[in-house]
Amino acid sequence: MPVTLPRPRLLDPASVPALRWGVIGTGIAGPFVSALHRRTTQRAVAVVARDQAKTEAFAREHGIGTVHRSVSALIEDPQVDVVYVATPHPLHHAQALEAVAAGKHVLVEKPIAMSAAEAREITDAGRAAGVLVQEAMWTRYLPQSDVIRQVLADGLLGDVRLVRADFGFVFPFDADHRLWNAELGGGALLDAGVYPISFASSVLGPPDSVTAVGSLAPTGVDERADLLLPSGGATALASTSLVARLPVTASVMGSQARLDVWSPFFGPTGLTLTSGSATAEETSTWRDQTFDRLNEGLAHQAVHLAAYVGEGRLESPVHPHAELVSIMATIDEARRQLIAAG
Known part of the structure; x- marks a missing residue:
């Protein structure tokens, strides 16, 4: 008798806390925010990026209510629960640390940093601050x-x-x-x-x-x-x-x-x-x-992050x-x- 594959154990997107996301960067963030809004109860509520005109267009496209003029302003926004760092790799370290210092949970695009030392500093800071740090390895x-x-x-x-x-x-x-x-x-x-x-x-x-x-x-x-x-x-x-x-x-x-x-x-x-x-x-x-679309699979990492926040976790168990x-x-x-x- 052939061995059969088990079925996946899925999280219900409606069963996890509905968090408010602040997005830094508008490049790779596009497919993620689309999946977030189409397939989960999570919502992007604020965005910031280098090009103001493109950022405003991104906000209109995705129904994001607030466009900030600086990364610090977004991180300090009291309406933001989670900061999604979607900038080029060399910026991850500083932006993640700033978000953690502000008491925000953070999802950092892969790779989480430019080196193991930077990754350790980010994760240690998250643990010390009592916030979840997760890499966006969807x-x-x-x-x-x-x-x-x-x-x-x-x-x-x-x-x-x-x-x-x-x-x-x-x-x-x-x-x-x-x-x-x-x-x-x-x-x-x-x-x-x-x-x-x-x-x-x-x-x-x-x-x-x-x-x-x-x-x-x-x-x-x-x-x-x-x-x-x-x-x-x-x-x-x-x-x-x-x-x-x-x-x-x-x-x-x-x-x-x-x-x-x-x-x-x-x-x-x-x-x-x-x-x-x-x-x-x-x-x-x-x-x-x-x-239906490959990129909609990005929604899963957001649902899991919200579940971990609800459970009081500081890191992803997987x-x-x-x-x-x-x-x-x-x-x-x-x-x-x-x-x-x-």
């Missing part, structure tokens, strides 16, 4: 991720031996663009590599060591990287690139079965569990049919602070090795 909160956690907890794969994950795309070189500019937090590892590294961590935990190979762009940022991450008796292989179109899939391989996450693995897609012998394979599949710091430490070491190799 993958952790998708229904398929709950299925994966159940599969691992139930031992359906046997002993996990190998994890593979990748995220890479081709982006034309432009020294001034944030992806290629070191001062703007450029490089494949920080922008895309955080996804496969986080996936590997979610299955195996922190690696025992980090071995990275790849290449640098003329601006000195990593344009591609392949990481070997052993952990206990298993190994993870994580790849990222700005110069190659990778399949954007993930797999967990064990002694009894293999679990494949469909592309793009970081968004709501589907799963295939393959078991049986090499000559008589049996498969079980599960497809995420929760929403993406705890220690793991956030560990993932950033892996990226730190991979970047160090690539730069040293030239």
Whole structure:
């Protein structure tokens, strides 16, 4: 009899506190706010960004009542419960710390910071202030991720031996663009590599060591990287690139079965569990049919954050602070090795 995949355990968006969100940045924030308003009881009530005209247009598009003229004004707004930091990577640290100091819960876009040291400072500050700090690694909160956690907890794969994950795309070189500019937090590892590294961590935990190979762009940022991450008796292989179109899939391989996450693995897609012998394979599949559009899956992380706030938590139980710091430490070491190799 073939092994079947468990069903995801879903949170009812109406069962969590309806929080008021302040949004810093209007780029990547667009799909998130759309999902927030379409699929949850959460509401964005204030926004701030560098370009005032674009910010006002963003507010009109999403029905946001208040446009602030400074980040500090938004953070200090008494109508804001949660601050969503959706600015470029190098700004995350200072803006998250300011929000925490003001007593606000904070959701920080990935990567949470530019280094493990910065990530630790943010999470330590949140704990000291008694507010929730969460990275916007939306993958952790998708229904398929709950299925994966159940599969691992139930031992359906046997002993996990190998994890593979990748995220890479081709982006034309432009020294001034944030992806290629070191001062703007450029490089494949920080922008895309955080996804496969986080996936590997979610299955195996922190690696025992980090071995990275790849290449640098003329601006000195990593344009591609392949990481070997052993952990206990298993190994993870994580790849990222700005110069190659990778399949954007993930797999967990064990002694009894293999679990494949469909592309793009970081968004709501589907799963295939393959078991049986090499000559008589049996498969079980599960497809995420929760929403019509991929980006609407961003709503899940907001619902979970609100639930955690309601429970009085200071960190996500499926993406705890220690793991956030560990993932950033892996990226730190991979970047160090690539730069040293030239």
